[in-house]
Amino acid sequence: MTELPARRLLLVHAHPDDESINNGATMARYAAEGAHVTLVTCTLGERGEVIPPELRHLTGAALGEHRLRELTAAMAELGVEDVRLLGGAGRYGDSGMMGLADNDDPDCFWRADVDTAAATLAEVILEIRPQVVVAYDDHGGYGHPDHIQAHRVALRAVEHAARAGWTVPKVYYNRVPRSVAEAAFARLREELPALPFPKSAAVSDVPGVVDDASITTEIDGTAYAAAKAAAMRAHATQIDVAPGERAFALSNELAQPLFTTEYYQLVQGEPAPDDGRNRESDLFAGTGEVA
Numbered sequence: 704m705t706e707l708p709a710r711r712l713l714l715v716h717a718h719p720d721d722e723s724i725n726n727g728a729t730m731a732r733y734a735a736e737g738a739h740v741t742l743v744t745c746t747l748g749e750r751g752e753v754i755p756p757e758l759r760h761l762t763g764a765a766l767g768e769h770r771l772r773e774l775t776a777a778m779a780e781l782g783v784e785d786v787r788l789l790g791g792a793g794r795y796g797d798s799g800m801m802g803l804a805d806n807d808d809p810d811c812f813w814r815a816d817v818d819t820a821a822a823t824l825a826e827v828i829l830e831i832r833p834q835v836v837v838a839y840d841d842h843g844g845y846g847h848p849d850h851i852q853a854h855r856v857a858l859r860a861v862e863h864a865a866r867a868g869w870t871v872p873k874v875y876y877n878r879v880p881r882s883v884a885e886a887a888f889a890r891l892r893e894e895l896p897a898l899p900f901p902k903s904a905a906v907s908d909v910p911g912v913v914d915d916a917s918i919t920t921e922i923d924g925t926a927y928a929a930a931k932a933a934a935m936r937a938h939a940t941q942i943d944v945a946p947g948e949r950a951f952a953l954s955n956e957l958a959q960p961l962f963t964t965e966y967y968q969l970v971q972g973e974p975a976p977d978d979g980r981n982r983e984s985d986l987f988a989g990t991g992e993v994a
């Protein structure tokens with residue numbers, strides 16, 4: 704087996720597109736800096752609503768196959784080469800939005816046994832030995848069953864891996880500081896007449912918004928803004944990126960700010976020794992592996 708780079712980052716996501724929206728700039732930055740970036744996506748998102756009218760005939764497995772191609776294209780934009788579907792493509796089905804009958808499908812991720820799925824993910828952790836794992840919080844950021852389940856599986860897999868010999872030094876949740884979200888929406892509402900979307904979403908529509916004090920880490924991805932926007936555009940069935948690349952909408956057509964600085968909360972492991980900043984500026988800070 705070839706030797707992996709010294710710095711290794713693993714991100715766990717529910718559907719193709721979540722990684723580009725939440726972490727596109729972070730992933731592009733670390734890939735460009737020579738870190739090994741591994742994305743594990745738990746489902747193919749085959750119950751997602753499709754935006755372009757000409758692609759709305761895609762449903763079920765056909766949509767899943769299409770979204771896998773979108774994911775591959777998005778990762779090419781970010782320079783990320785190690786992309787995996789948990790248990791193999793199609794192993795876990797999209798569970799649909801919370802409260803739908805889809806949630807009861809025995810093949811959906813929401814119904815999956817957490818320990819079994821976590822054991823599969825733990826194999827990836829033991830292979831890669833990442834210093835950093837990025838996951839959702841216990842609400843999945845916004846309550847989608849697949850996101851909640853991705854949280855459970857990721858955290859359980861970290862436990863499995865620790866028992867089997869690799870303790871992940873740092874585990875983070877995807878976050879957005881409330882003040883940043885509020886300021887971005889204020890700007891967005893002013894820009895709305897020039898955007899191709901009829902209305903603005905609200906702060907409460909953004910996954911992972913928390914009080915600023917909870918934020919431990921801020922990754923400046925300004926240099927990778929174009930890569931992030933291109934990756935989001937690659938998910939054309941799910942995301943509509945506005946010209947100017949400062950806003951986007953999902954299938955609800957509500958404008959949201961496109962963040963190129965991405966935020967995290969350290970939930971396991973030691974924060975970097977205080978370098979005089981309020982927040983870490985590197986997910987690997989303190990692990991002994993620096994750029």
Ligand SMILES: [Zn+2]
Pocket residue numbers: 717718721847850
């Ligand atoms: Zn999702």
